[in-house]
Amino acid sequence: MAGSIKDQVAIIGVGCTKFGDNFDQSFEDLLVEAGFAAFADARIEPERVEAAWLGTFSPYAGNGKASVSLADALRLYGKPITRVENYCATGTDAFRNAAMAVASGMYDVALVAGAEKLKDRPVRGLGWENGHPYQHDGLTAPGVFAMAANRYFHCFGAGREALAKVSVKNHHNGAMNPKAHFQMEVSEAQVLNAPIVAWPFGLFDCCPTTDGAAAAVICRADMARQFRDDYVLVKGLGLAVTSGRPWYDSANDYVGFAATRAASEQAYSMAGIRNPVAEIDLAEVHDCFTWTEISNYEDLGFCRKGEGPHFIGEGRSALSGDLPVNPSGGLKSFGHPIGASGVRMIYEVATQLRGQAGARQVRDAELGLVHNLGGPGSVACVIVLGRP
């Protein structure tokens, strides 16, 4: 029986760089900006941090490999630092490990940082790294999710028009977010007429490859008031892993992600959530591709399998809807520097719960959800955050 760390860990500071094509910033520059922003937000000196977790997916050009990448950037020497890599759930899993360490009583104050520098590389999109040398040749990140989307369409009859609505919504939200990679509205026609990347996904169905970093300072909940009154509490969290080779599993229906279902069950159970759509006020979910967001609605229990297209179609996930999803603009508009994204979502939900999200503020936000989905839908991490 899994234990609970509900209300034992508090977020007391968050920081985030502008996401985008940050050609003039190095991996360390990104970490410095996000890390010191989080220190400033928590009103602490870096020395106050007793342990740190770095989430980064893909080491490149000497950065992102092991814990030293964070130690050298922030000059955090002589302290325990752990690098976490868990596909696109890297950032949230780094946070999860830090939260459990603080809840254990081992550390009072810890830092979680996520960073990714993708735009230094010569490849288009996200390379399929360290896979089998030829078994999976031809697979790309959009291709992996597109295979699921096509099966979903085959089973439930929805089409690209439903996907376009997700893109329009997330671009609309992102247009109100100065840190987002893209701050521009798009029309359904634009989305539908864009060049195809991997059928059924066109250019505007895909999140971009992005540079960025985000950080959070956490502490024991009973200490949080020493730092600020509007801290944010960890209400629940869960991580679940399914096969990294879902295409070989004859039992896989290919219309959703069991990892998300299992991770959200863990997190809801800890947080005491019985009716997610009624209880959760906003959600930052993993919209790597527009269809992924539709599947997320279903896998996270916001609606039943097959009803995701209606959930978006009826505007329920819009900023004005009953469960705003991706008020930040999501991966689609905010960008997706892999290891940074989960921590960036935590940054957004904390900002919303503190009532500091400006034009994109969700009214009366008390409880927020963060969701990452990694690999070919194989690694899901769900974190529920709430006001004290």
Add this chain to the structure above:
Amino acid sequence: MIGITNYSVYVPRRRMRRDMIAAAWGGPAMPGSKAVANFDEDSLTMAQSAAWPLAQSGGAEALSFASTTSPYWQRSAASLIAAACDLPAQTSTADFGGSLRAGATALRAAFDAVAAGSARTALVTAADCRDGAPESAEEMLFGDAAAALAVGRDGLCAELVASVSRSDDFPDEWRRDTDAHVRSFASKYSLARGYTENVVAVGRALFAKAGVQPEQIARVALGSSDGRAHLAAAKALGIPPARVEDVRAGDIGITGAAMPLFLLAQALDRAQPGDLILAIAYSDGTDGFLFRSLDVGRRLRQDGSAMEYPTYQIYRKLRDYWRAAAGGAEISNVLLRREETQNVRLHGSACPQCGTLQFPIAQVCRACHHRGGMIEKNLARRGRLFTFTKDFLYSGPVEPTVMAVVDLEGGGRFLCQMTDVEPAAVEIGMEVELVLRRMREGPGDHYYYWKCRPV
């Protein structure tokens, strides 16, 4: 009694219209189209495709590969083909090359092996994938194809009556170790002194050896370097054109070392029980065979689907694709060897407890989590498309790259690229077959793996 127990041919689906080649360069066009290996095909993969149904139905104690265009100077294509056909390690494998006659020479060696008792059954494959130099007559003439013949003692569809060989070092067509393209003296003299003289001499020797008259010959499988000379040679042997196999110059092309075996398979397919079949292959000498057909109901699989290249430029780009695409990292032979049963033989694991067949090979069952005693099993090479995508992001030679998740007949789910397909034709539920293809070009080797294509 020894002879042929089964036969198979393989013609790649891509076609290049000869008037398009002519239009690209200016000048007269030869009629028709030629069959062209797709960018991911070569002589090795075509031979494997031809051999697979025969290996599957009858097995073989020996397997040979004959070609003038093996993808390797040094490495036995036959050994790789044998593994991809899932033949056991005791299989005797051999590669024949050096001459367009290599297929017929390999066939003769197979008969000898079976006659001598060193193998009860032997599989002979022949394939060629000759690239005619741009703007040459060969560019129009040469086509790509493969053929396979199974040789043995039992269940014959044709009995070997006699065979005759002849050696003749006559330089009419050749390719040096440094040449990319064929060189030749294409002249009346070459034809008369080389082809016709050899074919007629061996034909007559076979008649004499078997004690038969030309009128008794029902079908003639006679290779040809130009699509015409075989008719004249048959006439000189006293056999009318109606009994001579169409060399398929018009719709496939001159298929090099594959041609004699291809034509023999075609003749066997059309023969009536009791028919005498004459098969002669010329190049640097001659191998000739006389068979008597014994119908056992074998039939060639007809593959009617053909895909025309829309332009000469696309044909030329794909023809040269691998030469330019030497990227990626080398793959260690430790990994290649350990995964051979899985990646080349296409074995999966069947769970002894719940029966689930799964790929890749596993120790713990994916379905019921039982550990131990997993049974290695050959996966079916056929299935139905479960889902797919058409990917424009992947840097493949053709856009889009079609990725397929396939439910295989008899169990197991497989992920692979789809090839030989018009993207618009891809739909969930379509029937596909798995084919060995050249998957990747490393800095120092070719890597072969499975793709699927519409049946």
